[in-house]
Amino acid sequence: MRKSEEAQVHVSHATSDTLLLTLKGSWKLQSGIPPFTEIEKTIESSTGIQQLTFDSQHVTSWDSGLVTFVLRVLTYCTQHRIEVDRTDLPEGVQRLVSLALAVPEQQGTRRLIPSESWLARFGKEVMVTLEGANAMIAFVGDASLAFWALLAGKARFRRSDLSLTIQECGIQALPIVSLISFLVGLILAFVGAVQLQQFGAHIYVADLVGLGMAREMGAMMTGIIMGGRTGAAFAAQLGTMRVNQEIDAMITLGLSPMEFLVLPRMLALSLMMPLLCLYADLMGILGGMVVGVTMLDLGFLQYFNQTQASLSLMDFFLGLVKSMVFGVLVAMAGCLRGMQCGNSSAAVGIAATSAVVTSIVFIVVSDSILTVIYNAIGV
Amino acid sequence: MVMNATPHISIENLTMAYGDFLIQRDLTFTINRGDIFIIMGGSGCGKSTLLRHLVGLKRPAKGDVRYEGESFWNAQPESRAGRMKQFGVLFQSGALWSSMTLAENVELPLAEYTNLTPDEIREIVSFKLALVGLAGFEEFYPNEISGGMQKRAGLARAMALDPEILFFDEPSAGLDPISSRRLDELILELRDSLGATVVIVTHELASIFAIGTNSVFLDAETKTMLAVGSPRMLLEESADHKIQTFLTRGDGKTEKADT
Numbered sequence: 001m002r003k004s005e006e007a008q009v010h011v012s013h014a015t016s017d018t019l020l021l022t023l024k025g026s027w028k029l030q031s032g033i034p035p036f037t038e039i040e041k042t043i044e045s046s047t048g049i050q051q052l053t054f055d056s057q058h059v060t061s062w063d064s065g066l067v068t069f070v071l072r073v074l075t076y077c078t079q080h081r082i083e084v085d086r087t088d089l090p091e092g093v094q095r096l097v098s099l100a101l102a103v104p105e106q107q108g109t110r111r112l113i114p115s116e117s118w119l120a121r122f123g124k125e126v127m128v129t130l131e132g133a134n135a136m137i138a139f140v141g142d143a144s145l146a147f148w149a150l151l152a153g154k155a156r157f158r159r160s161d162l163s164l165t166i167q168e169c170g171i172q173a174l175p176i177v178s179l180i181s182f183l184v185g186l187i188l189a190f191v192g193a194v195q196l197q198q199f200g201a202h203i204y205v206a207d208l209v210g211l212g213m214a215r216e217m218g219a220m221m222t223g224i225i226m227g228g229r230t231g232a233a234f235a236a237q238l239g240t241m242r243v244n245q246e247i248d249a250m251i252t253l254g255l256s257p258m259e260f261l262v263l264p265r266m267l268a269l270s271l272m273m274p275l276l277c278l279y280a281d282l283m284g285i286l287g288g289m290v291v292g293v294t295m296l297d298l299g300f301l302q303y304f305n306q307t308q309a310s311l312s313l314m315d316f317f318l319g320l321v322k323s324m325v326f327g328v329l330v331a332m333a334g335c336l337r338g339m340q341c342g343n344s345s346a347a348v349g350i351a352a353t354s355a356v357v358t359s360i361v362f363i364v365v366s367d368s369i370l371t372v373i374y375n376a377i378g379v
Numbered sequence: 380m381v382m383n384a385t386p387h388i389s390i391e392n393l394t395m396a397y398g399d400f401l402i403q404r405d406l407t408f409t410i411n412r413g414d415i416f417i418i419m420g421g422s423g424c425g426k427s428t429l430l431r432h433l434v435g436l437k438r439p440a441k442g443d444v445r446y447e448g449e450s451f452w453n454a455q456p457e458s459r460a461g462r463m464k465q466f467g468v469l470f471q472s473g474a475l476w477s478s479m480t481l482a483e484n485v486e487l488p489l490a491e492y493t494n495l496t497p498d499e500i501r502e503i504v505s506f507k508l509a510l511v512g513l514a515g516f517e518e519f520y521p522n523e524i525s526g527g528m529q530k531r532a533g534l535a536r537a538m539a540l541d542p543e544i545l546f547f548d549e550p551s552a553g554l555d556p557i558s559s560r561r562l563d564e565l566i567l568e569l570r571d572s573l574g575a576t577v578v579i580v581t582h583e584l585a586s587i588f589a590i591g592t593n594s595v596f597l598d599a600e601t602k603t604m605l606a607v608g609s610p611r612m613l614l615e616e617s618a619d620h621k622i623q624t625f626l627t628r629g630d631g632k633t634e635k636a637d638t
Contacts, residue, residue, distance in 0.1 A: 246477065
């Protein structure tokens, strides 16, 4: 852009008590507006200014940029009791400025966050938490009733929904579960190897990886993956259905959303989770084996035999029990947050986020409880 | 208007509230069999909430709704569920189940509540879709068709079980004037041929005067109903300023002076 096209402002003294702002060039938002601070400095440095006038003859074009500049000058001048003569501004600018000043800001329109005492806020939080707990218990009750109806053979849902969900949270989850559990096996092996190599006991890396994956990490990692993948998806699906009134439509037709929507999802996930977990166990052991064979100079058969010797079927079984529990919990968290979803698209996002957080909390808490129980009964 | 009409739905002393927040109170009116009953009022006055109370989605804070004299909200959940099977509800956006095709949407209630064979169900589904002008769209998913078509498909689903009462929540919202007029004609046609009672929540003046045989006017400020009667009668006879303003799009005074 040529120099003459740029928005420029010159401050000069017209008389001893009058300041003249000469505006030149193109005053457009996109080409930038000169800062007001310099004018402010000039006004402050010269005493006895009573009036301010504009000269806008050389303004080639303008938009809201000029108007906001003028408004800024006006606000400053009213604060410092300086009179402003607006008559030399372009006519459109004058009218827009008058329009903007026509309706003064309504008192009390600006939102102020009401200040409450910490006790009141704490009380409210407690109430909200209690309500949440109540809703959760009610949901668990409803889900159990639906499950009971299923056992009694009276539950109604579309078989095609169940198979579709099984496909979504089973087969389609295999790639991500493979990658993550393979890498977790790899990491376990590396961490173990650093310590065990010092004692020349690196063959025990096989035990470490095998036991770690089978008893704990396989179930935990699939749980967390499915929480982030499927739990969030459940919440988003059900939440969107609520926003679109699809769930209302179901209720008015006398179809229970608990049976039609929640039950197939919970069934699918709690059936698929142990399978995924078993698969993750094996992928993890494979990951450990890659480290063992390539970095620790262990033989393939040696590693395999060591793993086989250190693991019993019981170890796998304990992991599978965990994963089944995680499956139920993740499905429950996802469906609960979806069904509780508010009535806007933002609420769907919140529901999905909250489903992931709830799933992970459920997984870690139930995992520690189960680990303590396993320890207590000595398995 | 039918003079010797039999009451079908009676709303008794109904008060609606979300928690402490009062929506409407002391609503008492009757909807006769065969009526096309309009629930009207400005935005946010609780029209749709009233509909949710009528179809069993929200329990009233006080009062009751009676169908053919029988209490709806004080009844056992089973008998309420039985009553709800006689309803057909068309929600504002159609509320089609988005994971199912149009055919599956209409099919689901039929498959759940009848003992028809799959072939018979398929025939009925095609028939219902044809009624709303969607023949041939059986295998389309809701997101593949336009908003107006979604609404009509929603209507086909609402009619699946030949309901005694059809509820419409703002049927013409988001439709162009011609589609909206077609929907009005369809509603009239369905009322006449199925002998159904129709309850419509709307603030579309054209529809209100075109098809409404009776109506109730809800007011957001006083939080109660202001008048009951046929929309034309309200326009001619009501002295209430709010009703006049509403029914004449704000220039009530001049119109009154003209007549």
